[in-house]
Amino acid sequence: MxxxxxxxxxxxxFFGGFALLPMLWLYNVLYVWPVRxxxxxxxxxxxxxxLSGILSVVMFVVFSVWFGIFVNQRLNWGTxxxxxxxxxVKGV
Amino acid sequence: xxxxxxRYSTDMEMTNxxxxxxxxxxxxxxxxxxxxxxxxxxxxxxxxxxxExxxxxxLTPEQRAAYEEAERIADMxxxxxQIYKIIxxxxxxxxLSILWVKISMAxxxxxxxxxxYTVYKESPNSTAxxxxxxSLANAGIIIGxxxxxxxxxxxxxxxxxxxxxIGFFMVVVAMLLGFMGYILxxxxxxxxxxxxxxxxxxxxxxxxxxxxxxxxxxxxxxWVQQMYLTVMSSLMAFSLTGLAEWTTWMLLALLVVWDxxxxxxxxxxLKILVESSRSQNQxxxxxxxxxxxxWFMASPxxxxxxxxxxxxxxxxxxxxxxxxxxxxxxxxxxxGHSRATGRDGGAxxxxxxxxxxxxxxxxxxxxxxTSSTMELVPGANGETGNRDTIELRERARSGDSxxxxxxxxxxxxxxxxxxxSTSGRQGPNRDPRxxxxxxxxxxxxxxxxxxxxxxxxxxxxxxxxxxxxxxxxxxxxxxxxxxxxxxxMVAVLTGMNATIFLLAIYQKALPALPISICFxxxxxxxxxxxxxxxxxxxxxxxxxx
Numbered sequence: 001m002x003x004x005x006x007x008x009x010x011x012x013x014f015f016g017g018f019a020l021l022p023m024l025w026l027y028n029v030l031y032v033w034p035v036r037x038x039x040x041x042x043x044x045x046x047x048x049x050x051l052s053g054i055l056s057v058v059m060f061v062v063f064s065v066w067f068g069i070f071v072n073q074r075l076n077w078g079t080x081x082x083x084x085x086x087x088x089v090k091g092v
Numbered sequence: 093x094x095x096x097x098x099r100y101s102t103d104m105e106m107t108n109x110x111x112x113x114x115x116x117x118x119x120x121x122x123x124x125x126x127x128x129x130x131x132x133x134x135x136x137x138x139x140x141x142x143x144e145x146x147x148x149x150x151l152t153p154e155q156r157a158a159y160e161e162a163e164r165i166a167d168m169x170x171x172x173x174q175i176y177k178i179i180x181x182x183x184x185x186x187x188l189s190i191l192w193v194k195i196s197m198a199x200x201x202x203x204x205x206x207x208x209y210t211v212y213k214e215s216p217n218s219t220a221x222x223x224x225x226x227s228l229a230n231a232g233i234i235i236g237x238x239x240x241x242x243x244x245x246x247x248x249x250x251x252x253x254x255x256x257x258i259g260f261f262m263v264v265v266a267m268l269l270g271f272m273g274y275i276l277x278x279x280x281x282x283x284x285x286x287x288x289x290x291x292x293x294x295x296x297x298x299x300x301x302x303x304x305x306x307x308x309x310x311x312x313x314x315w316v317q318q319m320y321l322t323v324m325s326s327l328m329a330f331s332l333t334g335l336a337e338w339t340t341w342m343l344l345a346l347l348v349v350w351d352x353x354x355x356x357x358x359x360x361x362l363k364i365l366v367e368s369s370r371s372q373n374q375x376x377x378x379x380x381x382x383x384x385x386x387w388f389m390a391s392p393x394x395x396x397x398x399x400x401x402x403x404x405x406x407x408x409x410x411x412x413x414x415x416x417x418x419x420x421x422x423x424x425x426x427x428g429h430s431r432a433t434g435r436d437g438g439a440x441x442x443x444x445x446x447x448x449x450x451x452x453x454x455x456x457x458x459x460x461x462t463s464s465t466m467e468l469v470p471g472a473n474g475e476t477g478n479r480d481t482i483e484l485r486e487r488a489r490s491g492d493s494x495x496x497x498x499x500x501x502x503x504x505x506x507x508x509x510x511x512x513s514t515s516g517r518q519g520p521n522r523d524p525r526x527x528x529x530x531x532x533x534x535x536x537x538x539x540x541x542x543x544x545x546x547x548x549x550x551x552x553x554x555x556x557x558x559x560x561x562x563x564x565x566x567x568x569x570x571x572x573x574x575x576x577x578x579x580x581m582v583a584v585l586t587g588m589n590a591t592i593f594l595l596a597i598y599q600k601a602l603p604a605l606p607i608s609i610c611f612x613x614x615x616x617x618x619x620x621x622x623x624x625x626x627x628x629x630x631x632x633x634x635x636x637x
Contacts, residue, residue, distance in 0.1 A: 009311060016306075023299035027306065030313050063292060070289045084289040087282045 003040045006032065014048045022059035025052035171596040175589055178554055181322045182562060182588065186581055188326035189563035190570045192276060193333055197571060199283035214336040227338035235346045242354070242361045250368045258309070265308055265324065269301035272327040325556050329563030333571070340568045344609050347561060351603040558604040562588070565612040575627060576619045583615035584608045 013028035032049040035041065074081035082088065211233065212226030248257050274297060281288045304320045306312065335343065354360040562584045569580035587608030595602050630636075 013306075020295065021299055021302055023303040024306070027303050027312060027316065030316060031311075034313070063295065067289070067292050070292070071287050074287060074289070084291065086288045086290055086293055087278060089285045089287050 003038070003042060003045075006035060007042055007045050010045050010048045010052075014052050017052060017055065022056040025056035025059075028052040029056070168596055171592055175592050178592070179585060179588070181318060182554070182559060182585065183581075185322045185325045185329070185559045186563050186566045186584070188323065189329040189333075189567040190577060190581075192279070192326065192330045193567045193570045195283055196279045199279070212339075214338055223338045224342075227336065227342040230335070230339040231342035231346050234343055235350055238347075238350065239361070246361050246365045246368070249365060250372075252372065262305060262309060266301055266305055268324055268327055269304045269320075270297055272331050273297055273300060276327060276330060321556055322559070325559035326563055328556075328560045329567055332560070332564045333567045337568070337571075340564065341613065344561060344565055344613065348606045348609050351605040355603040554604060558608075561605060562608060562612075565609060565616070569612075569616050572620060573624055575624050576616055579615045579619040579623070580612045583611040587611040 010028050010032050013024050013031065017025040017028070029049055029052050032045055036046060036049065070081075070084065074085060077084075212230050214223055214226065218226070245257060245260075274293075277288070277293060277297070280286070303316075304324070307316045307320050332340070354362040566577060566580045566584060569576040585608075587610070588604065590607050590611075591602055591604050594607075
């Protein structure tokens with residue numbers, strides 16, 4: 001694959017990730033990782049890869065924190081918690 | 093539920109056909125992934141040695157016979173390796189489906205969603221004949237949909253609305269990943285009692301399906317594509333477990349028939365599809381699991397592009413060089429350019445059943461592609477053409493002409509070869525024999541390039557539809573008992589191996605479903621009505637065998 005193609009693809013993936021798609025960032029990292037050391041690759045690619053990795057980790061942490069809060073607090077939130085729950089858990 | 097499922101399956105079938113071409117194409121995506129290349133290289137390695145003899149330009153008849161024999165042995169080895177690679181995703185897909193079913197059934201109130209297509213509902217009180225006729229009606233409706241969608245796809249393809257087809261497949265994939273994923277998550281969180289909020293779920297599904305779409309239709313690491321295809325197939329299979337028991341078995345039986353018709357009949361829809369793809373020089377869009385790569389159809393412009401590229405050898409060579417820089421010398425000659433290139437060697441198995449695409453295994457060691465592919469992509473590489481030349485020649489002389497309906501329709505290896513050699517050098521329409529002659533002259537030049545070609549070979553291709561229905565069978569067995577589950581799994585895999593074996597022998601596209609499904613059904617009923625009661629008795633008597 002040509003260096004320019006990789007650059008274009010990783011750029012698209014990077015900006016696509018802002019549509020609440022951290023998995024695209026992860027995907028970008030997976031995509032570029034095997035070729036990251038190629039000599040003809042523009043430094044921008046590595047740049048995008050790095051940013052994508054960082055952002056995806058950030059998003060992952062954010063959602064994990066949110067999920068942790070939800071699981072622990074949903075009973076305290078009353079009806080709001082019930083509305084947010086997809087399937088009401090039996091016995092809790 | 094039922095609807096998306098059915099549709100999807102149909103589509104898949106279509107996909108299979110198209111998939112042929114992808115093997116090479118996939119490379120583009122793969123170019124990045126080292127894994128793909130490694131796999132290929134490994135796969136081809138064994139073959140290489142035996143093939144060397146072919147390179148020698150002129151052979152005496154005895155030598156040729158010896159070489160053919162050696163080649164056959166090499167092909168067998170190649171298939172053995174391919175079997176290992178194709179079995180892994182199939183086993184994963186089946187295991188995932190079993191997992192979904194077992195988890196869902198662990199819930200006390202598991203009620204599989206009934207397909208909205210079913211007109212007849214089985215009830216415990218109904219008699220066998222009622223069940224039989226009712227399930228026949230249900231399965232007939234589903235099969236009818238498959239047939240109709242297949243025909244629609246054939247018509248669209250013939251008229252050149254490729255973009256419509258791609259869009260259609262994208263919608264199908266998106267629905268499958270999103271909607272079926274949603275249904276599955278609902279089941280899982282209910283059974284496992286996971287408190288999940290809508291925000292997280294929507295976010296996760298959105299990410300999951302968009303990434304899936306991109307990996308299947310655009311580019312990316314090959315293993316991600318393969319993973320997605322496997323998961324998609326298991327989702328599809330899970331959605332089909334909602335069918336009632338009789339209906340499921342009837343559907344599987346009818347699918348076997350349909351698969352045979354579509355792949356092997358001279359006027360099967362698949363066959364028509366292949367032929368029109370050949371005459372139009374276009375790839376059929378399809379979803380296929382290729383051992384080395386997953387491709388989504390090659391777009392026509394690409395194909396054209398390739399052809400042009402190919403015409404000038406030099407240009408192609410330069411491409412090679414570029415690729416080499418990447419560090420994958422052999423691999424991806426094509427990958428660089430376009431997906432359409434046909435180089436995938438390897439056999440492709442596609443199952444026609446679903447959509448009518450058939451299973452085509454084309455066999456030849458790295459060279460074969462399904463017929464559709466072959467013809468479609470005339471341009472594979474100029475260089476590619478070389479390696480097959482000798483064989484081509486031999487076959488043509490022996491009277492195995494590419495013209496026989498079979499070879500053509502099904503993408504017999506011969507046809508594949510022909511197409512390749514032709515394409516490599518010249519236009520798609522060349523007469524194989526002529527090509528072969530010409531090829532001879534060029535052989536020496538090309539020899540050097542041969543190696544590269546071999547590596548490229550894609551390996552076996554199996555339609556996603558096959559994955560789905562293997563999984564449906566095993567998932568249905570999983571709803572009864574673990575003994576039946578394991579028996580069916582072994583039976584299905586055995587059937588698949590037998591199909592690949594037949595592929596190696598006949599070297600033409602074969603339907604992947606019939607043997608496996610027949611074995612699976614046979615073993616299911618044998619196990620259910622003989623083995624399970626037997627084991628129950630043994631267990632009661634504390635007898636251990």
